[in-house]
Amino acid sequence: MAEGDSLDVATFVNSFTKDGVFNDVVAGHSYQGPALGDVLNNMVGIFPDVHRELKQITVRGDVVSIELSIQGTFKGPLPTPAGNLKPNGARVDVPTADFWYLRNGKVEKFDCYVGYSVMFAQMGVNFDWASAVGNS
Secondary structure (H helix, E strand, O other): OOOOOOOOHHHHHHOEEEEEEEEEOOOOEEEEHHHHHHHHHHHHHHOOOOEEEEEEEEEEOOEEEEEEEEEEEOOOOEEEOOEEEOOOOOEEEEEEEEEEEEEOOEEEEEEEEEOHHHHHHHOOOOOOHHHHHHOO
16 A cells, blocks of 8 residues: 555555554654655655565564565655755665554554665765764
């Protein structure tokens, strides 16, 4: 339901409990209610062909842990504090870890850890470490 070619936002949102939350832990953002759909729409807006390559799934009671890679082609603008980063067609293969906490068969909490530094590097973003060191 979260793949670029078979996106189903309503089913994703409805898979959560009434008070369910999605936490993009690394970015520091949380989503609840109808805003849960923004998670999928934002990703498909940047990577229209987004695919999640599942590598390892571990289930322990009501907790599902997944090691995966988020893959796609950078074809949509990426909003940043400095303005929109223009798409360049770069392919990304981003290491990610997801932790799904279930209650009565629905998602109560979904904590997602995305390797943003890898993603940005693959998209051609090179952080200016020299300026950062010079300002310290």
